[in-house]
Amino acid sequence: MEQHNSGGKFWLRSADEAWNVLEEAYLTEASTYEWKYVMDGIEQTPLIHFCGLLHLPHRVEEGEAYGQLTTPFFSGQVSFDINGMKLDSYIYPDARKMTQEQYHLMLSDILQEAPLCFESSNIETGITADQHSLELSLAQWSYIEVSFSSLRNIIRQLIDHPTRVLQAHEQQMRREQVKTVDIKTLAWIERNSRSTAETIPETVKSSVCEDSYNTYENSLLKRRLLELRHLLKLYGKSGRGEYMIRAEAYADKVGHWLRDSFFRQVTPYQGVIHISQVFRKHPVYRQCYQWFDRLYKHGNERIGMSYNYPLRETFALYEIWCYMQLVKIFREKGLLKDSGGLFRTTREGLFLHFAEHKESIVELKNGMRISYQRVFQNDSSPFYTFTQRMIPDIVIEAGDRLYIFDPKYRIVSNLGTALGEMHKYKDGILLCRNDERAVQNVFILTPVQSDELRYFKAEFHDRYNMGAIALTPGEDLSSLRDWVDKLMAHVEAK
Structure with missing residues (x-):
């Protein structure tokens, strides 16, 4: 049509x-x-x-x-x-958005940092509740959710144009149907002739070459799909509500692929896995191999599946990632005192706790605190607001001074506007005991790399106590580390 x-x-x-x-x-x-x-x-x-x-x-x-x-x-x-x-x-797609690779990198960074922070918590339990949960991870499930559509496209292309090989097998046929005569055919005729004078028998056993889809690559992918279907069923049993429904839907889709006539002709591979030339050079098979390779690289990130924050929304994940990178810097300085505020315990186990508008607090040995989405309002203490309720993404508390960070992963040309909005924190959060302004610095964290912009320069930061700091997944944390070093020197000087 x-x-x-x-x-x-x-x-x-x-x-x-x-x-x-x-x-x-x-x-x-x-x-x-x-x-x-x-x-x-x-x-x-x-x-x-x-x-x-x-x-x-x-x-x-x-x-x-x-x-x-x-x-x-x-x-x-x-x-x-x-x-x-x-x-x-x-x-x-918006060119300003992070790549899918950066999305998975943020997930990996968050969940690798979580067990290290857990060592500084006062929670007396393990990261996982039972042996079953060790097979599942939040990072792996999030990877499946984000990239399952790309796997669907890859499998569709693979089914439409699979690789195949010519495989020879012996078959009885009438002698006029024999197309090629090889050594095996001649040996069979010699063994089965009744006498040397007899002509070629009516039926001959000869080699026949036929196309076969049962290649190493197809066999390995069928094995991976069978493993994925089993894994999805485990997620369906361990999840709740919409997560269980989605996991079962994904498993049904994988089962639909396996019932295709192409995969029915393929035997699952059982031997030692190696990377063949087809996996190296064929674009579709390479993508498929890489998809499953990334799937199982999440196996070391052992954390509970249950979570309350929208990981599928990249901006929310970037906020959490920035917070965990800041915590990581303080942890590497040996300053973590109690990180129990990062976690919550349930009957099923222990989980990262970053619910929206619920404070997650890490306490440091020098009395400082790092909070995620701390709430300030007219009746809060020891800091309050005299206008509206305010919930900054990241707050560092050092005595009677606050330092606020606001991750903005999509800021490009309007940094000035975004910084202008940060004035509400500088002017609107006060100390209860004397009504003085409590916020010392406000900064935007962004993956934008713009060294030429004045907002990123140290002179701007020092003069106006605000600005922007570049923080990109997969790159070093030097800019944020430099700021933390300045903060610690200032706090220790007092």
């Missing part, structure tokens, strides 16, 4: 750019676009549905209806419904 098009009636543009018909528009996630619909003389106001929401025009003039829409914070296939006609489009 031919794909519908807008017929030149529906147009989009962004930021005063030129208008483009829907079929030629380049949409990116979390962006705002102006749309216009060209009406025929008899047409009424158009009904525009995008991502399930109705977008009514803001104005109608000279036979054209104008409106505005915002793309969701995800990429992929989307649909417009214009007066009952469905039109497909595509939303491309």
Whole structure:
């Protein structure tokens, strides 16, 4: 069936750019676009549905209806419904977003740091509650959730174009059907001829070459898929609610792949695993091998599955990662006193605790404290706010002074605006005993690398007690370490 098009009636543009018909528009996630619909003389106001929401025009003039829409914070296939006609489009990823590799790196960093911090807690229990939970990890489950769609695409390509080899096997056939005569065929004829004068027998046992999908690579992938289905069933049994439903849905999808006629012709591999040339050079098989390789690299990060924060939202994960990197710096200085605030215990075991608007506090040996999403309001103590309730992402408390960090992983060109919003913390959080301003420094943490911008320079930090610090997954923490060293020197000098 031919794909519908807008017929030149529906147009989009962004930021005063030129208008483009829907079929030629380049949409990116979390962006705002102006749309216009060209009406025929008899047409009424158009009904525009995008991502399930109705977008009514803001104005109608000279036979054209104008409106505005915002793309969701995800990429992929989307649909417009214009007066009952469905039109497909595509939303491309925001180039400012972190890569999927950085997402998994943040997960790994957080969960590798957690057991090290646990040693400084006063909790008398283990990281895991029973032997069953040792086989599962939060990092592994999050990896499955984030990357299962990419595995689906890889398997679809693999099933459509699998590798195959010619395999020879012996078969009885009529002599006129023999296509090739090799040494084995001649030896069989010699053994089975009744006399030297006899001609070739009516039926001959000869070698036949046929295409086979039962290659090493296909056999290993079938083994990996069987293991993945079993793993997903374990997650389904250990999870609750929506997590259990999703794990079972993933397991059913893997079972559907295994029932494909291609995989039914393949025997699961049982031997020692090695990386073949196909896994090294074939683009699809290489991606598939890498997907499973990353899956099982999460095995060393043993932490409970239950969690209350939205790991699938990268901005929330970046906030937690920044907090844990700050804790890591203080831990490496030997200053952790009690990190029990990072965890919560249940009957199932011990879990990282980063629930939204619930303070997670790490106490240091020098009396300082590091809090995640600490709450300040008009009746809190020893610090309060005289305007609105405030919940900074990261707060360091050193006596009667506070140092605040606000992770912003998508800030690029509007650092000034973001820093302007930080003034509410500098001016609005006061000491209860004397109403003095309590916040000494405020900083934005961002993966943006912009050494040329003044907000990142030490002179700006020292002069205004605020600015931006670059903090990127996979890179060193030198900028944040330098700031912590300055803070410790200042605290010790007092």
